[in-house]
Structures are given as C-alpha cells and as structure tokens.
Amino acid sequence: MNRTTSMSHHLYTFTLVLDRSPTDDEIDALFAAGCDDAAFGVDGGLPVAEFDRDAATIADAIATAVRAVESVGLTALRLIDQDLVTLADIAQRVGQSRESIRRYVTGERGPGGFPPPVNPARDGTLFYRWSEVAPWVGRHLGISVPQVDPSLVVANLVLQARQHRDRVPHMAALSDLLAA
Incomplete structure (x- = not known):
C-alpha cells in the first residue's frame, strides 16, 4: 500500500516478520537506527514490525527497513504475505x-x-x-481487483532465500540467475 507524501516519495505500509521480539534495549536501538516509523509487536503469534516508511519505491522502503532491523541483531524473515x-x-x-x-x-x-x-x-x-x-x-x-505490487512478491522471496543461502551449494549460480 502507498500514499503520496511528496513529489518523488511515497508512504509505504508493510509488515516484516522477525525472528524474535526485540528487547527494550533493542527497541531503543531500532528507533535510533531509523525505525521510528515502525510499531513492534505480535501478530498471529509472530513477532512483527509494522512500517509506514517514506521512500522513493517500495523496494527502497523494504530494503532500508530490513537493514535497520538487522543492524541491531534481529533478522527479518519475510513479509506478511498478502499474495x-x-x-x-x-x-x-x-x-x-x-x-x-x-x-x-x-x-x-x-x-x-x-x-x-x-x-x-x-x-x-x-x-x-x-x-x-x-x-x-x-x-x-473484466473485474477490476486490487493488484499485488510485484516488488512485494520479489522482496518476500528474497528475504526467504536469504535464510537458506548458507545451506545451498553454489548459491552464486542462483544469485546470478536472479540477476540475469
């Protein structure tokens, strides 16, 4: 989802599933790392970070959120999947x-x-x-229905692939396939 916030930026709303709930100290570190646009909690038993992030694209919004979350020692496992x-x-x-x-x-x-x-x-x-x-x-x-932004689909697949990359022999071959 997005809403226009300026000429070149939009507000993107998405939810990351985390590997665990952040501690109070990590919450402080997350806000210092730029996650002041996120709410941390539990959704359906899963630890999550719900973002309303201003960025040029949804890909930029997700990538910067994942980097910020991971900078304090948490792992972003995937997006809540609407697909x-x-x-x-x-x-x-x-x-x-x-x-x-x-x-x-x-x-x-x-x-x-x-x-x-x-x-x-x-x-x-x-x-x-x-x-x-x-x-x-x-x-x-001929029915007009909401579409899924392909960036969300790809971002979710990339986050999931990252979890397995150390266990895949010759991961570079698959990374190259994605880049091709």
Whole structure:
C-alpha cells in the first residue's frame, strides 16, 4: 500500500516478520537506527514490525527497513504475505461464490487457463498467488481487483532465500540467475 507524501516519495505500509521480539534495549536501538516509523509487536503469534516508511519505491522502503532491523541483531524473515490466497479468499476479493471460482479453476466455466495452485500435489487446501490470479480475473472476467505490487512478491522471496543461502551449494549460480 502507498500514499503520496511528496513529489518523488511515497508512504509505504508493510509488515516484516522477525525472528524474535526485540528487547527494550533493542527497541531503543531500532528507533535510533531509523525505525521510528515502525510499531513492534505480535501478530498471529509472530513477532512483527509494522512500517509506514517514506521512500522513493517500495523496494527502497523494504530494503532500508530490513537493514535497520538487522543492524541491531534481529533478522527479518519475510513479509506478511498478502499474495497467497485460497479459493475462499479469491471468491471474497472477486465478489463471487467459492463454487463459482472453483469452476473457473477446473475449466468448467470461463475461458480456462486459470493460474495453477502453488501446492498442486497437496491434499486439502490449495493456495494460489494473488499476483497471478488478479491479472487473470481482470483479463478474462473484466473485474477490476486490487493488484499485488510485484516488488512485494520479489522482496518476500528474497528475504526467504536469504535464510537458506548458507545451506545451498553454489548459491552464486542462483544469485546470478536472479540477476540475469
């Protein structure tokens, strides 16, 4: 989410999931490190930092927030993910029934080509990426729905990849793939 704050900057709102809750001393250090635009707490049992950051882009906002959080010894694990959705979530966002959406998914209704789930082999609840579903909905159903900023999707993937980088043989090959 963003709101314009000046000619070249915007106010971006996002939530980082942290590896642990900061201590009182770390909270003081976080504010000194530039996190005076964040609220630290717990959301759904997860330690989080909720930011309203003024920056030129969402990527700049997230990167500076992560660096500031990590400068005091905390680790930013990921963003609260608004991209993963269920059929029920899609139905709510689109204003249709879950059954209607299920029929688009199976091709019983609509033009076909609905984006695949991210966990197709799993029994139970399937998850989809809103960043893939929203453009399909707009293109094929003519329904205007909020889009996910691709920067949020990429930032979340980068934060998650950082957690595993020391355990991946020849991580440089994958880093180079991202840069290519």
